Amino acid sequence: MGEPPLLPRYSLPPALEIPRVTLEIPTAEIPSYRPLVVPPSDLRAPPGVEASGEAEKNTEKKEQPKQPEISLPKEVTSFNIPFTDYQVPVPRQEILVAAGTTASVSVVATLTATAVFKRSVQALKPLITQLVKRIQKKRGKELPSWSRQRLAQRRSKYVQALKPVITQLVKRIQKKRGKELPSWSRQRLAQRRSKYVQGRSQDAG
Numbered sequence: 001m002g003e004p005p006l007l008p009r010y011s012l013p014p015a016l017e018i019p020r021v022t023l024e025i026p027t028a029e030i031p032s033y034r035p036l037v038v039p040p041s042d043l044r045a046p047p048g049v050e051a052s053g054e055a056e057k058n059t060e061k062k063e064q065p066k067q068p069e070i071s072l073p074k075e076v077t078s079f080n081i082p083f084t085d086y087q088v089p090v091p092r093q094e095i096l097v098a099a100g101t102t103a104s105v106s107v108v109a110t111l112t113a114t115a116v117f118k119r120s121v122q123a124l125k126p127l128i129t130q131l132v133k134r135i136q137k138k139r140g141k142e143l144p145s146w147s148r149q150r151l152a153q154r155r156s157k158y159v160q161a162l163k164p165v166i167t168q169l170v171k172r173i174q175k176k177r178g179k180e181l182p183s184w185s186r187q188r189l190a191q192r193r194s195k196y197v198q199g200r201s202q203d204a205g
Contacts, residue, residue, distance in 0.1 A: 075095060078087040 075092055076089045077092055079090045080087055
């Protein structure tokens with residue numbers, strides 16, 4: 001057996017000294033109450049001494065200022081509100097009657113004019129329609145009836161609503177067949193040219 005192995009030694013630092021914490025004993029404040037002095041209900045002031053409330057009331061009554069008088073014009077009168085001391089300025093009866101009469105007359109005139117205008121339109125509408133038809137016949141053009149005009153408007157709205165759908169379908173068919181569809185402006189130009197050529201041929205014939 002040889003000598004024992006020499007192991008390394010480590011020097012540990014000394015332990016930290018933590019001071020002790022001293023805690024004081026908690027204290028509490030004892031609640032206190034100051035009693036209120038409530039006077040009895042039958043308490044009265046001694047003779048020769050006025051109570052505080054009565055003195056204040058007397059002073060308020062004495063110190064009430066007088067309302068200044070306002071001079072109203074001749075066209076205005078005052079109206080007393082019942083059960084109160086207040087007065088409200090109101091125009092005279094003649095002015096109120098005149099204003100009411102003017103307002104009622106204007107309303108009646110407006111309603112009468114509206115009724116007369118509606119009645120006149122209903123009465124003159126067939127006459128105006130007949131005159132327009134005669135003028136159109138003299139010029140060589142026939143005026144369509146109201147029902148046909150409404151039908152034409154509905155058809156035009158229906159066509160305008162379906163126009164983009166139909167255009168897309170036609171474009172797809174043309175693409176499948178290998179043909180290109182002309183644009184809307186070119187189509188309109190071709191229509192105008194065809195109409196112009198037809199008009200020229202009719203004039204020449």
